[in-house]
Amino acid sequence: MIKYIGSKRTLIPAIVAIGKALPGARSVLDLFSGTSRVGHAFKREGFRVVANDHNAYAATLARCYVQADRDSILRDAEKLVREFNLLRGEPGYFTETFCVRSRFFQPENGARIDAIREAIARKSLPSELESVMLVALMEAADRVDSTTGVQMAYLKSWAPRASNALELRIPDVLPRARHGKGEALQLEAIAAARHGATDLAYVDPPYNQHKYLGNYHIWESLVLWDKPEVYGTACKRVDCRTRSSAFNSRSMFESAFSEVIEAIRATWVIVSFNNEGYLTRERAEQLLSARGCVTVLEHDYKRYVGAQIGIYNPSGTKVGTVGHLRNKEFLYVVGPNKLAHHPRTHLRCV
Numbered sequence: 001m002i003k004y005i006g007s008k009r010t011l012i013p014a015i016v017a018i019g020k021a022l023p024g025a026r027s028v029l030d031l032f033s034g035t036s037r038v039g040h041a042f043k044r045e046g047f048r049v050v051a052n053d054h055n056a057y058a059a060t061l062a063r064c065y066v067q068a069d070r071d072s073i074l075r076d077a078e079k080l081v082r083e084f085n086l087l088r089g090e091p092g093y094f095t096e097t098f099c100v101r102s103r104f105f106q107p108e109n110g111a112r113i114d115a116i117r118e119a120i121a122r123k124s125l126p127s128e129l130e131s132v133m134l135v136a137l138m139e140a141a142d143r144v145d146s147t148t149g150v151q152m153a154y155l156k157s158w159a160p161r162a163s164n165a166l167e168l169r170i171p172d173v174l175p176r177a178r179h180g181k182g183e184a185l186q187l188e189a190i191a192a193a194r195h196g197a198t199d200l201a202y203v204d205p206p207y208n209q210h211k212y213l214g215n216y217h218i219w220e221s222l223v224l225w226d227k228p229e230v231y232g233t234a235c236k237r238v239d240c241r242t243r244s245s246a247f248n249s250r251s252m253f254e255s256a257f258s259e260v261i262e263a264i265r266a267t268w269v270i271v272s273f274n275n276e277g278y279l280t281r282e283r284a285e286q287l288l289s290a291r292g293c294v295t296v297l298e299h300d301y302k303r304y305v306g307a308q309i310g311i312y313n314p315s316g317t318k319v320g321t322v323g324h325l326r327n328k329e330f331l332y333v334v335g336p337n338k339l340a341h342h343p344r345t346h347l348r349c350v
Helices: 012-021 037-044 056-067 070-084 093-100 107-123 127-142 189-193 217-224 250-263 281-288 305-309
Strands: 027-030 048-052 183-185 198-203 266-274 293-302 318-320 326-335
Touching: 012 037, 012 198, 012 266, 012 293, 012 326, 027 037, 037 048, 037 056, 048 056, 048 189, 056 127, 056 183, 056 217, 070 107, 070 127, 093 107, 093 217, 107 127, 127 217, 189 250, 250 281, 266 281, 281 293, 281 326
Parallel strands: 027 048, 027 198, 048 183, 198 266
Antiparallel strands: 266 326, 293 326
């Protein structure tokens, strides 16, 4: 899957183990789905998954990895991958914006992205198949980008991978889960929380002022293909300035978080939050205890790669180092009772 800040890759085994240990749990709502890594893992274990994210690129990932089923799309997807991998094309909006005005991709790959994206648009594919092809293109582009993992800036010198030729591959689309077909939503969190009942809800909200739209604006433009006006060195979409969320606001976060937690229609809730967020562990426990018994599990991990590299000014000169290189991630498990015998994981109960 694409490189993603806040990815729960190392936590997924523990999250899924907890879900499997809950009595009678067969369905899960992933309220802030991002790359859909968590939903994809639950689907693999047979859960019926509902994945939600308000950004178009994330909803597309969910439609591919949670809603689409392998048997329904594989033959057509394989045919389209073969066809699109032969395209070369001419430079267009993507090349001009992200290879010339900025340097996220080499122009040869940019021209191929332009050609493939225009071909997808012309075919008017069914929604699930289109999402699979868009994810194939997004992931192919991610493999040849020149960033540290976010699209706030590109590297001063080309990353070695940027010289590789772009190549589509079939995403890891799973067969239909034994407990029912998945569903992808593109709603605000409060609307998704009220959408329908599930046995379990997983909540991984933004935890600071940095918007995922700003971090991954190229994927949003690639999926929407609306060729927006852009600004700044990173050529961000202009709506990065206007699209906002209460979850990115220190003054609004607690109220929005509490409202969503209260609205969730699930017996069990797992909340993921780290020690850099707007809520302290003590305050998070206090808010969640209004819903039920709270068990807290802790995981220590490295901060994202940009933090490891250091702080640079716009000219590429290193001007400082970050204050710390490791974080703590807390999993709050909320339900009718505490987890007396939580599954064996690499997390510790605190």
